[in-house]
Amino acid sequence: MAREDATGVSVKAAKFDYILAESVEEVVATLDRGDGEAIVIAGGQSLMPMLAMRLATPAMVIDINNIAHLSGIDVRADEAVIMACTRQATALASPQVQARLPLLAKAISYVGHQQTRNRGTVGGSLSHADPASEIPLAALTMDARVSLASASGTRQVALADFFLGPMMSARADNEILLSVHFPLGSNDTRMGTAFHEVSERKGDFAVVAAAAQIQLDANGLCSKAALAIGGVDGVPRRITGLEARLLGSRIDQDKIRAALPEIANAITPGDDQHASAAYRRRVAGVLAERALLEAVAEAEQ
């Protein structure tokens, strides 16, 4: 319900102080002083609804949109770095992302709509840690790491250790997510990627999503397999049992189908208004097979 302030302007969020930060130092100092009552706003595409519904009632909102060096994409020899405040639309349109991080580009095409991708950020999506969102799922599949900064320094955390539960991560209240780091294989690696999801409307959160990244050696045998499923647990899940069964083999449909039961052991889907747990289990297998077959076909090209 909209409430009105004394001058008749509608307000929904609880009162908070706001600062437009000019530097990361200012952000981490303010977070430290905030003692858990300060929160960072980047694109705001998840935080704004939480503020409006008063699921979040911070005393202080720290805006990082004016810190220029928190936006940008940098492809180095062995890793690609995307700064936290890089807009999803910018990453999606980036030729570097399309060429070197194809799975991320495929995933972002499912994230929201043009209006939300124009504001929403890559780092914000990871920091928010929604178990049904696409960027965390793709980044986990790609073995990415995040850099977290606080007043006492900077640390890197592998995404495998970052997601702890729905909207919960290893980022402490006094830390800001600075950047995400994607390891790069050599340019001549035969790699294929695929992203598939079922959602109520294109751009909505996934009911179930699957991301696959497959590398083949010169003989066409699988030298690296990564598969993760989203929307089926409190965190996006890598299916390591399935990955292990594909490694070293020539992947075909029979091979994939024989390994699919590994998914059931790795996920704990729930029932909600969007789908039953049984439906999610079934769709997880269908999307995993589809994504793996497509990734292998792309790697073989």
Added chain:
Amino acid sequence: MSKREITLSINGKTHTGAIEPRVSLLDFLRDEVGLTGTHVGCEHGVCGACSILLDDVPIRSCLMLAVQADGHAVTTVEGLSNQDGSPGALQDAFQDAHGMQCGYCTPGMLISAQALLADNPDPSVDEIKDAIGGNLCRCTGYVQIIESIQLAASRLREAGQ
């Protein structure tokens, strides 16, 4: 919690106002500036009724604080009309091709279509569907909305604009 003074361009005119940080850009535009063409829909980023252009790209005004628009340029549906106040090309086409039923989603549809046609003067049906994918029409009048956007595109191409 004091009010912040912000200065932004709204439909080409500079506007200065003082606003609490917690007020969304949507509520600022409607209640403070008095531009009620931008509609309040779901208020959590799902329906697209509050779409506006921020520095010429479409965003949802319910998902941005008004203070964050300080120094930026906003275009609302009111800014899509001609200089003399008559309906613009898209608005005309929506009228001629019956692109609105109840009209609630229309401002957001017009903004999304405006952004599409600025980049792509001859969009395919799939491209139009993608562009308005973030805008819900609860009358389900999507076919006429797509036809309206196609009509506006063809008229604008013929006019060489």
